[in-house]
Amino acid sequence: MKLCLWLDxxxxxxxxxxxxxxxxxxxxxxxxTWTEFVDWITINGLPNCxxxxxxxxxxxxxxxxxDCANWLVxxxxxxxxxxxxxxxxxxxxxxxxxxxxLLQGYDKHYARTIKN
Numbered sequence: 001m002k003l004c005l006w007l008d009x010x011x012x013x014x015x016x017x018x019x020x021x022x023x024x025x026x027x028x029x030x031x032x033t034w035t036e037f038v039d040w041i042t043i044n045g046l047p048n049c050x051x052x053x054x055x056x057x058x059x060x061x062x063x064x065x066x067d068c069a070n071w072l073v074x075x076x077x078x079x080x081x082x083x084x085x086x087x088x089x090x091x092x093x094x095x096x097x098x099x100x101x102l103l104q105g106y107d108k109h110y111a112r113t114i115k116n
Contacts, residue, residue: 002026007037007068008053008089021089023049032056034063038071046076049085054095065090069099073106080114083107 004026006013013021013028022028026049031037033056041047050072054065065088076083086103090096 002049003047004028004049004051005037005040005047006030006051007056007065008032008051009055009057011053011089013051018089021051021087023085034061034067034071037068041072041075046081046084049087052086052088052090052099054088054090054092054099065095066098066102069102073102076106076110082110082115 002023002025004013004022006022006028008030009032011018013019013030029040029047031040052065052069056064072083075081083103083106088096088099088103090099
């Protein structure tokens with residue numbers, strides 16, 4: 001079973017508005033905070049896909065989607081792992097660019113140095 005981890009504090013990935021954002025044939029797990037994101041991956045390992053939001057509201061940990069992406073990159077780097085398929089569904093255009101740039105940078109690094 002293919003699994004997509006959906007990071008968003010508000011948008012329910014199973015609603016009609018967002019269901020098309022999940023790749024076809026994937027089941028979805030919805031996490032709303034940095035802590036839930038980190039805990040889920042630490043316990044379960046990498047999902048097949050991650051969809052990032054940037055703004056995670058007023059959470060206790062004060063972390064956002066870019067913090068999650070930073071943690072993911074470090075986690076994968078420490079284990080010599082390729083990132084799962086990823087996308088950014090955030091409406092925050094600057095946040096979307098920042099997360100995308102970070103993850104694209106790791107994808108390029110992985111392809112040049114780790115994969116080979």
